[in-house]
Amino acid sequence: MIVHNGGPGARIDQATLFPFDDRSVPLRYRVRSGLSTPENPGGPQVCVRPGEAGSPDAVGILFYGTVLRVEDEFRMWYVGVGEDVESGGGLRVCYAVSRDGINWNKPVLGLVEYNGNSQNNLVAYDHDDAAAALVLYEPEDPDPNRRFKLICEVNPWTICAAYSPDGLRWTDSPYNPILKHNDVEPGGLMKFGDCYYLTGQGGRCGTKRALVTYLSYDFDHWADAVCIGLRHDVPPFQQMPGGHAGEQIHLGTSLWNRGNVILGLFGQWHGEHNDRTLLTMDLGFVVSNDGLHYVEPIPGFQMIVGWELQKVVRQGRKRYLGDLPFPTPTLMQGQGFENFGEETMTWYSPWKGPFICVARWTRDRLGYCEVVAERGPERRIHPRWEKLPGGKIDPHVISAPIQLDRPARVYVNASGLSEPKFRTLKSE
DSSP, X not given: OEEOSSSOOOOOSOOOOOTTOTTTSOEEESEEEEEOOOOOTTSSEEEEOOOOTTSTTSSEEEEEEEEEEETTEEEEEEEEEOGGGGGTOOEEEEEEEESSSSSEEOOOOOOSOBTTBOOSOBOBOSOSBEEEEEEEEOTTOSSGGGSEEEEEEETTTEXXXXXXXXXXXXXXXXXXXXXXXXXXXXXXXXXXXXXEEEEEEEOSSSSSSOEEEEEESSSSOBOSOOEEEEOSXXXXXXXXXXXXXXXXXXXXXXOEEOSSOEEEEEEEEEOSSSOGGGOEEEEEEEEESSSSOOBOSSTTOOSBOSGGXXXXXXXXXXXXXXXXXXXXXXXXXXXXXXXXXXXXXXXEEETTOSOEEEEEEETTOSEEEEEOOOOOGGGOSSTTGGGSTTOOOOOEEEOOOEEOSSOOOOOOOOSSOSSOOOOOSOOO
């Protein structure tokens, strides 16, 4: 099928019509939409913690990483902070697995020697200064050695690609660094249609921290030019002088490709200047239909609020990364959304660790739509509107045109519907 919503027009097997996606659901009558925060009943839920003394993640964990579901297993790549961080290295790509996305294990891989032995969860990647690890899994790639693909930020400011047959043993691309004349702090990676998309902040485009996107058709050669997808340093947000002052977008956005729409979380950078002791960051929510231009369904909406995590952070804080002071809540999104059973999950962490949390919603209920109350008799536009041709009209929405190439089924994820009705407006 093809959803004609202004996107690339790629054929997809499944479309999801979220009520907050006003390109896929552009028309509505007496219906409004909103966003829903996670449903974790006990507050923030920590799911991955630092390792024991001497391990590659003993000092802390940074979720500059990825979660993917491969067959019946969740796999996580994250950045572990080792005890040698003070000497200038100490950032390495670590690996964890889970059956449910909540309870994680760190398998002993035996691939890399660290601190005198190889009994650890380090992947084989020839960099000990890896500041980000964005992973794609493409089982259909004809080259089995390229079925896992990695974009890694290797300090300082070097963006590299790598390939792997299993996600554990990585080989650098011969074309590294893949960004020859530009830079980025990466935050999201996906394939959309025939093109690879890498989001982040940077791009040398004359803005403060903004959401930018790089493009590639082979994963080795990337365009130098970027698309600016979203800014917070322009109205309706307050404009402030200085290169680091005011509202900004941290690390671009994570990316969840749902076929007809891209969903993502981004860092809402709140700071009047670059003093990190006064900085706060919540996680906002964006959608895109072309992978380049992003909108917030509700501008400024805090999908995941940082203050709720602050008590947990203070209980688990360790000294690392130069002991940067972060007395205020600063969150960081990672790359990874998954539907599992009746739940939708994503993962995030405090900006400087030291652990990773999981956020959970009822499946695909990241937002909602509800009926707008009927106007009272004194406010009716026409005194006898019930008697007009066509009679009374029920609340309804109309989707963008959906072109089908074979029979399809429609499923509704909603509460309070006694008898949902669907009607094809035009069929050819």
